[in-house]
C-alpha cells in the first residue's frame with residue numbers, strides 16, 4: 157500500500173456514500189478515555205493560573221510567562237489549557253451527556269492520547285506519565301530518569317502523542333486514518349500554543365522509528381505513537397534530575413469496546429508510513445513551497461486582547477453559522493490568515509505543504525469569490541461570484557460551509573511532501589493541516605467569531621472546482637469561519 161492507494165480508496169463521492177453503511181453500533185462504541193490501570197494516579201492541582209497573554213499575541217509568536225512555582229502546578233496549567241475537558245453537551249431528546257475538550261476531534265471521538273516524560277521538575281518525580289483528561293490527573297507508568305534516545309536530553313518535558321485509530325474507525329471506517337492525523341495536528345498545536353503562552357519553546361518531531369517509541373512507552377497495541385513534542389524553557393520550575401534506577405509499572409490498558417473491528421486499509425497505510433531504525437539518520441529537507449502573488453494585499457490584522465487561557469477553553473466547533481447579512485471585516489480575516497500560516501516548529505516543517513483556498517461569502521471589502529492565499533499575504537482571485545452553494549455542496553452538503561463568512565479548502569502538496577519524506581510525508585501534510593486548523597479556531601474565537609473543522613468533502617469535486625492537478629495536489633481538510641448559531645446542547 158502507498159499513500160496514494162489509501163487516499164484514492166478513501167475519497168468521498170456520491171457513489172461511495174451510497175455504498176457506505178449508515179448505521180453505528182452504539183453498544184460497541186469505543187470508550188474515549190484510556191486508562192492505564194493498576195498504577196499510581198497523581199492529582200494535578202485544580203484551578204491552575206490562567207495565561208493572561210492575549211491569544212493573538214501567542215499566535216503571532218510572543219511568549220507569555222507562568223506564575224507556577226512547582227512542577228505539579230506547571231503541568232496542571234499546561235494540560236488544562238491544551239488537553240483537558242472544557243465543557244459538556246447534553247442531547248435534549250435523549251438526555252445523553254458528553255464531554256468536550258480543549259483540543260477538538262472529528263466526531264468528538266478523541267483518538268489522541270497524551271503521554272509525557274519529565275526530567276528535573278520541581279516537586280515532581282522524574283518518570284513517564286499518561287494524562288487522564290476524565291479527572292485531570294496523571295498515571296505514573298514509570299519512575300526514574302528515563303533517557304529516550306530520540307528526544308534531546310536537554311528537554312525537561314517530552315510528550316509522546318499517540319493515536320487510537322479504532323476510536324475514529326468505529327464511525328468513519330477507512331477514512332478515519334486521515335482524521336486521526338488531523339486530530340494529531342490539532343493536539344500538537346493545542347500543546348505548543350499553551351506551552352508558549354506559559355513561556356516554553358516546543359519542537360515537534362515526526363521523524364522517529366515508530367516501533368522503538370511504542371516499546372519505549374510500553375504502549376498497548378491499539379495505540380500508535382505519531383508525534384514527539386519536546387518542551388524546554390526558563391519558565392519550567394526545575395531542580396536537579398533524579399539519578400535513581402528506572403522502575404517500570406506500565407499498567408494495564410483498559411479495553412475500549414467489546415470488540416475491535418479490523419480496518420485493514422488503516423493498518424496498511426499506518427505500516428506504509430512507519431519508519432524503522434534508519435530514522436536515526438535524520439530527516440531530509442523538502443523543496444520550498446512555490447511562491448506567487450495576488451491582486452489583493454491583506455490589510456493590517458485586527459487586534460484583540462482576549463486572554464489566551466480564556467480563548468483556549470472557550471473554543472468550540474460551531475454547529476452552524478447565522479448566514480444572512482452579518483459580515484466579518486477584511487482586517488479580521490487578515491488576522492486569522494496571518495496567524496494560521498506562521499511557521500511551525502517541527503522537524504518536518506522546514507517547508508509548508510498546505511496552501512489555503514478561500515470561498516469568501518461575507519467579508520467586508522472582499523468581493524464574493526474564490527481566492528488563493530500566497531505566503532506574501534496576498535490573495536489571488538480565482539473566480540468571482542456567489543460561492544455559498546458551491547462551498548456547502550463541496551463539503552458534502554453541510555450548510556455551515558455556505559452560512560459561514562468564509563470557508564476554506566486546505567490543499568496539500570503531497571507530491572512534494574512524499575518526494576522529500578516518502579510515504580511518511582502523508583502524515584506530515586495532515587499534521588500541518590490540523591495545526592493550521594487549530595490556529596484558525598483560536599484566532600476566530602479571539603476575534604469573537606466561531607469556526608468548525610470539516611473533514612468530510614467530495615475530494616474530486618473540489619479538485620475540479622478549483623482546477624487542481626490531483627497527481628500533485630489534493631484537498632486534505634476544509635474549514636468554515638463565521639458567526640455561530642447558539643448550540644442548545646452546550647451546558648457549560
Ligand SMILES: Cc1cc2nc3c(=O)[nH]c(=O)nc-3n(C[C@H](O)[C@H](O)[C@H](O)COP(=O)(O)O)c2cc1C
Nearest residue numbers: 256257260261262263264338472473609610611612
Ligand atoms: C478533523 C476534524 C474534522 C471535523 N469534521 C467535521 C465535519 O465534517 N462537520 C462538522 O460539523 N464538524 C466537524 N468537526 C468538528 C467536530 O465535530 C468537533 O470538533 C467535535 O464535535 C468536538 O467539539 P468541539 O470542537 O466544540 O470541542 C471536525 C473536527 C475535526 C477536528
